[in-house]
Amino acid sequence: MKRKRKKKNVVTSGDAVVDWIFAATCEVLNNGDIQIVIVRRMEKRTKLVGRLNDNGDCCHKFDGYCIHIEKSLSERGKWRIFFHEILHILLENNGEKLIKEGEDLLWARMSEEQKQIIASYFKKLLRPSRKSSTKSGQKK
Ligand SMILES: [Zn+2]
Numbered sequence: 001m002k003r004k005r006k007k008k009n010v011v012t013s014g015d016a017v018v019d020w021i022f023a024a025t026c027e028v029l030n031n032g033d034i035q036i037v038i039v040r041r042m043e044k045r046t047k048l049v050g051r052l053n054d055n056g057d058c059c060h061k062f063d064g065y066c067i068h069i070e071k072s073l074s075e076r077g078k079w080r081i082f083f084h085e086i087l088h089i090l091l092e093n094n095g096e097k098l099i100k101e102g103e104d105l106l107w108a109r110m111s112e113e114q115k116q117i118i119a120s121y122f123k124k125l126l127r128p129s130r131k132s133s134t135k136s137g138q139k140k
Helices: 016-031 042-048 075-090 096-109 112-125
Strands: 034-039 056-061 064-070
Touching: 016 075, 016 096, 016 112, 034 075, 034 112, 042 064, 056 075, 064 075, 075 096, 075 112
Parallel strands: 034 064
Antiparallel strands: 056 064
C-alpha cells in the first residue's frame, strides 16, 4: 500500500491549542541547545535542593539547558517528563502546579504521532551515559 504524504508535514491532534503548544515545543527543541541526562534517584536530588518531588528538572547551562530525568521511569514516562521540562522552558518556569496541570492536559490530548515526535527529540538529545556525569559543582 502506498503511504499517503501529508501536504505540509504537519502533525495534528485535532485540538488547536494542543497543536499550538506542540509547535512551540518543537521550536524550542529545534532552536535551543538542550541536553538530556538520565540520573538515578532524582527524587533525592530534588529534595536536597528543596523542590517539590519531581522526576525531572531543567537547569541553565552556558547557552542552553540541561534536563535531568529519573532513570527508573518507563520509556514513555521519560518522554512525558521531558515534555514537562520543555514546558518549563517554553513558559519560562511559571510554577510547578501550572506546568504539571498543563502537562496532564496536553499529554492526554496529544496524538500518538506527536508523542512519537517528542520521543525522537528525546532520543536525539540524550547524552550517552558516563560514569561520573551526575555530580558537578559541589566538589572543587
Ligand atoms: Zn516541573
